[in-house]
Amino acid sequence: MHGRRIGDIEVRRILEMEGPFRTPSDTFADATDEAMAPHLSWMEPHALCPDTGKLIFTFQSYLVRSRHHTILIDTCIGCDKTIPYFPEWHERRDRAWLANLAAAGVEPEGIDYVFCSHLHVDHCGWNTSLVDGRWLPTFPNAKYVFAKDEYEASAAADTPVFRESVLPVMEAGQAQLVATDFALDDEIWLQSTPGHTAGHVAVNLSSNGRGAVMSGDLIHSPVQCLHPDWSPRFDSDKDLAARTRRRFLEENSESDRLVLTAHFPSPSIGQVVAKDDAFRFLYEE
Numbered sequence: 001m002h003g004r005r006i007g008d009i010e011v012r013r014i015l016e017m018e019g020p021f022r023t024p025s026d027t028f029a030d031a032t033d034e035a036m037a038p039h040l041s042w043m044e045p046h047a048l049c050p051d052t053g054k055l056i057f058t059f060q061s062y063l064v065r066s067r068h069h070t071i072l073i074d075t076c077i078g079c080d081k082t083i084p085y086f087p088e089w090h091e092r093r094d095r096a097w098l099a100n101l102a103a104a105g106v107e108p109e110g111i112d113y114v115f116c117s118h119l120h121v122d123h124c125g126w127n128t129s130l131v132d133g134r135w136l137p138t139f140p141n142a143k144y145v146f147a148k149d150e151y152e153a154s155a156a157a158d159t160p161v162f163r164e165s166v167l168p169v170m171e172a173g174q175a176q177l178v179a180t181d182f183a184l185d186d187e188i189w190l191q192s193t194p195g196h197t198a199g200h201v202a203v204n205l206s207s208n209g210r211g212a213v214m215s216g217d218l219i220h221s222p223v224q225c226l227h228p229d230w231s232p233r234f235d236s237d238k239d240l241a242a243r244t245r246r247r248f249l250e251e252n253s254e255s256d257r258l259v260l261t262a263h264f265p266s267p268s269i270g271q272v273v274a275k276d277d278a279f280r281f282l283y284e285e
């Protein structure tokens with residue numbers, strides 16, 4: 001996967017997997033057959049699998065190299081994690097994601113910051129690796145930047161995600177809890193985008209007059225550009241998520257900022273443009 005430049009920043013996707021995930025109606029309560037009918041012609045086969053009827057999802061990280069930093073935004077699903085409610089993700093052994101990172105020229109030791117848009121299983125999995133029965137940070141030299149609100153909600157839920165992929169980072173002294181508008185420097189900063197989870201953040205990049213923003217899970221499928229009010233069943237506050245999504249699409253349709261999505265099918269990156277009272281997503285290879 002080739003890198004692309006945002007001014008002096010290089011951005012590259014590190015893919016863990018891509019394929020049919022869930023049907024539209026399993027994902028969005030509003031996505032009835034009738035509501036989906038007008039979209040089949042533009043969504044199939046790229047964004048909607050005609051054989052299974054499921055939306056195509058990517059699971060990926062973004063590797064960001066600025067003059068000063070080598071950063072990962074989100075860390076996918078990972079290996080050996082306890083995810084019994086999703087058998088394909090449960091105790092995975094497939095380490096292709098690490099190989100893809102190496103193919104981009106980066107070893108785990110070379111990462112100096114890890115950002116997580118939020119702390120769900122498919123966004124913080126490679127935060128840690130199981131070594132001799134213990135969960136250790138996969139990136140030994142990295143600071144892991146977590147929004148404090150997100151960390152606290154994850155700690156309160158105390159699920160295996162927290163115990164396997166988040167707490168060990170804190171215990172290793174590598175976590176940095178920050179506000180949802182934290183700025184690492186004048187090129188990289190967080191933006192509060194709540195709804196999917198309480199402490200969800202988007203990650204903004206800017207260099208030499210160019211901009212990009214990694215959306216995390218404030219949006220999951222390009223069909224939501226046309227239906228910004230379609231909040232997936234897994235958004236924790238669906239009304240707030242819909243308001244956040246519409247505002248995000250509006251502000252990006254009024255700029256030439258590149259949107260780096262978490263789950264849209266490859267190439268996953270593009271621009272938002274206004275269309276009628278909603279939006280469209282124009283992919284950029």
Ligand SMILES: [Zn+2]
Nearest residue numbers: 120122217262
């Ligand atoms: Zn996700």
